[in-house]
Amino acid sequence: MSFVVIKNVSKVYQPDGIDSAVRVLADINLAVQEGEFISLMGPSGSGKSTLLTIMGAMNRPSEGSVMVDGVDVYELPEERRADFRREYLGFVFQQHHLMPYLNTLENVMLPLVTSKTSAKEKRSRAMAVLQRVGLANKATRLPNQLSGGEQGRLAIARALVNEPPLILADEPTGTLDSNTGSEIMEVFQQLNAQGQTIFMVTHNPENALVAHRIVNIRDGRMFNESEKEQ
Amino acid sequence: MRIRSIAWANLKRRKGKAAFLIVGISIGIATVVALLTLSRLIKDEIGTQLDQFGANIIVVPQSNSLSLDYGGISVSGVSLDVNQLKDEDARRVLDIPYRNRISVVAPKILGVSNVEGQPVLLAGVNFDAELKLKRWWRLVGQKPAQDGDLLVGYDAAKRLSLIEETADGQSQAVPVMPMAEITSGGGVHANHIQEKAFRIARDRVQIGGNEFRVAGVITPTGGSEDQIIFGSLPRFQKLLGKPDQLSMIEVSALCIGCPVEEIVKQISTQLPNAKVSALQQSVRARAETVNRLTRFASAVSAVVLLIGGLMVFTTMMGSVVERTKEIGVLRAIGLRKRQIINELMIEVAAISTIGGLVGWTAGMLISWLILPYFSQSGLKLEIDPKIAIGAILVAVLIGAVSSVYPAIRASRLDPSEAVRYV
Numbered sequence: 112m113s114f115v116v117i118k119n120v121s122k123v124y125q126p127d128g129i130d131s132a133v134r135v136l137a138d139i140n141l142a143v144q145e146g147e148f149i150s151l152m153g154p155s156g157s158g159k160s161t162l163l164t165i166m167g168a169m170n171r172p173s174e175g176s177v178m179v180d181g182v183d184v185y186e187l188p189e190e191r192r193a194d195f196r197r198e199y200l201g202f203v204f205q206q207h208h209l210m211p212y213l214n215t216l217e218n219v220m221l222p223l224v225t226s227k228t229s230a231k232e233k234r235s236r237a238m239a240v241l242q243r244v245g246l247a248n249k250a251t252r253l254p255n256q257l258s259g260g261e262q263g264r265l266a267i268a269r270a271l272v273n274e275p276p277l278i279l280a281d282e283p284t285g286t287l288d289s290n291t292g293s294e295i296m297e298v299f300q301q302l303n304a305q306g307q308t309i310f311m312v313t314h315n316p317e318n319a320l321v322a323h324r325i326v327n328i329r330d331g332r333m334f335n336e337s338e339k340e341q
Numbered sequence: 342m343r344i345r346s347i348a349w350a351n352l353k354r355r356k357g358k359a360a361f362l363i364v365g366i367s368i369g370i371a372t373v374v375a376l377l378t379l380s381r382l383i384k385d386e387i388g389t390q391l392d393q394f395g396a397n398i399i400v401v402p403q404s405n406s407l408s409l410d411y412g413g414i415s416v417s418g419v420s421l422d423v424n425q426l427k428d429e430d431a432r433r434v435l436d437i438p439y440r441n442r443i444s445v446v447a448p449k450i451l452g453v454s455n456v457e458g459q460p461v462l463l464a465g466v467n468f469d470a471e472l473k474l475k476r477w478w479r480l481v482g483q484k485p486a487q488d489g490d491l492l493v494g495y496d497a498a499k500r501l502s503l504i505e506e507t508a509d510g511q512s513q514a515v516p517v518m519p520m521a522e523i524t525s526g527g528g529v530h531a532n533h534i535q536e537k538a539f540r541i542a543r544d545r546v547q548i549g550g551n552e553f554r555v556a557g558v559i560t561p562t563g564g565s566e567d568q569i570i571f572g573s574l575p576r577f578q579k580l581l582g583k584p585d586q587l588s589m590i591e592v593s594a595l596c597i598g599c600p601v602e603e604i605v606k607q608i609s610t611q612l613p614n615a616k617v618s619a620l621q622q623s624v625r626a627r628a629e630t631v632n633r634l635t636r637f638a639s640a641v642s643a644v645v646l647l648i649g650g651l652m653v654f655t656t657m658m659g660s661v662v663e664r665t666k667e668i669g670v671l672r673a674i675g676l677r678k679r680q681i682i683n684e685l686m687i688e689v690a691a692i693s694t695i696g697g698l699v700g701w702t703a704g705m706l707i708s709w710l711i712l713p714y715f716s717q718s719g720l721k722l723e724i725d726p727k728i729a730i731g732a733i734l735v736a737v738l739i740g741a742v743s744s745v746y747p748a749i750r751a752s753r754l755d756p757s758e759a760v761r762y763v
Contacts (some may be wrong), residue, residue, distance in 0.1 A: 161757075170757040193677045202673050217346070283581075
């Protein structure tokens with residue numbers, strides 16, 4: 112059974128001040144297996160990020176359903192959906208969206224704030240994740256004291272700290288130079304090699320090639336799904 | 342790391358905004374604390390001063406007999422009483438549970454006697470108590486010092502030819518109490534009618550075959566005391582043939598903020614054979630005076646707090662807009678709405694607590710600095726922990742109420758939109 116099943120998902124927006132509705136996604140069907148690394152490619156405005164937020168239990172589709180680990184995400188009440196995001200999903204945003212007033216360690220611990228585990232346990236889990244992404248020696252630095260690549264790795268560390276089954280990454284190298292971008296993609300590859308399921312939105316064909324499977328989207332419709340040979 | 346750690350880190354990051362809110366709340370609380378502290382102190386002072394002006398409770402014997410008028414009040418019969426009041430009844434008034442509220446107990450014997458061929462109302466009094474009660478009196482002459490000394494009302498003195506007008510302008514009248522003990526400025530003089538200058542022409546008078554010394558003459562008051570001769574209580578009791586008896590007891594209770602009805606009830610219980618009544622008009626007038634002051638302070642406080650609340654509201658709304666992305670990220674990584682509200686409320690509670698504490702301190706300091714300009718009787722500022730706690734609670738309440746809407750709005754931010762927000 113697939114870990115994520117997206118079935119007949121459509122999304123229609125009604126922009127303010129405009130009479131006609133805008134269809135962003137139309138009849139999307141997609142299945143993601145456990146341990147799979149999928150790249151979602153498409154030009155700007157094709158609906159990539161919208162599909163990612165729908166998978167991320169943050170954006171209710173106009174039609175269709177999203178099942179993650181057998182749970183129909185949008186059948187859950189809103190607050191339970193927040194719990195679901197915390198337990199099942201790790202987000203890596205294009206802008207990283209780090210908290211500038213928290214240091215590296217505290218940024219990683221952020222998804223654990225509501226956890227009932229002890230402060231010591233939280234700290235040790237966060238340090239372990241920082242170790243995995245090579246930032247253990249910069250635990251007390253503020254985000255603006257880190258390089259672009261380090262900020263990207265920090266964003267990945269924050270997404271991993273809850274040990275979520277699925278990582279959703281929205282153009283994680285979008286704001287980075289090619290060398291730093293490669294550094295981040297290496298981290299994703301290592302994580303996937305350890306069994307982490309990753310769904311990544313990108314419009315960089317080189318980065319997309321790192322995934323097992325590339326899904327193309329244009330004008331809100333999926334087309335030309337390609338699978339790499341393992 | 343907990344929600345409060347995020348709140349604390351945020352406060353440290355936005356020191357300027359936090360300081361602005363603290364200053365705003367402090368100003369509001371300081372104003373309220375200063376207003377309420379001063380108004381309370383001044384209220385007490387006014388209350389004390391008003392209470393010193395005359396009696397507000399009258400004790401008379403239970404009687405159906407003829408009444409005489411004294412001090413604008415109807416006094417039960419002076420000669421046909423069924424249940425006479427006794428000297429010890431005046432002492433028993435001070436045995437009531439509210440005795441610490443009683444400032445003066447002035448017992449009296451009243452009676453009409455023929456003085457040098459003319460009927461005159463005599464009042465036997467305890468001069469110490471009487472003069473404490475009638476602080477507006479001014480005397481030409483001296484206060485009574487001996488048992489046979491009298492104070493004579495102006496009209497009575499004139500009828501008995503005890504005084505003569507002087508041509509040199511002013512009487513050498515003195516108030517019965519030092520001015521500072523009574524009120525500020527010329528409050529005492531204002532109670533007196535325009536007087537003609539006079540002096541004591543004859544200081545001896547025969548009453549009932551006994552000779553008395555006229556120690557002083559009360560300048561005209563416009564009241565019934567102008568017609569009365571005041572002498573010592575035991576002498577007049579003997580003179581009127583009523584040893585140990587009293588016609589009435591005037592009581593002055595410090596009744597600002599105390600239940601005069603309750604004092605009346607307690608005296609009635611203590612003196613079952615007496616009729617005890619409160620001079621409602623006097624009590625109400627005093628209460629009204631101080632209530633106006635309280636209402637004014639409360640109204641200004643409410644306006645100041647409303648402005649403070651609006652300031653917190655607009656600052657928090659601005660803060661929520663500024664932090665849209667951050668709040669969106671917190672929602673995206675799994676914080677519940679309630680937890681977002683908690684985070685913002687912890688920030689506001691911390692700011693408000695500090696604002697309340699700083700405001701209370703500033704308010705007390707302001708009160709201490711300006712109190713001398715408001716009070717002539719050297720009121721002392723006392724630190725009341727209840728006001729300090731109240732100030733902090735009000736600050737937190739204002740902060741919380743003003744932040745509820747911004748916090749709810751923050752919690753409702755669409756995380757998918759917020760994380761796109763750059």
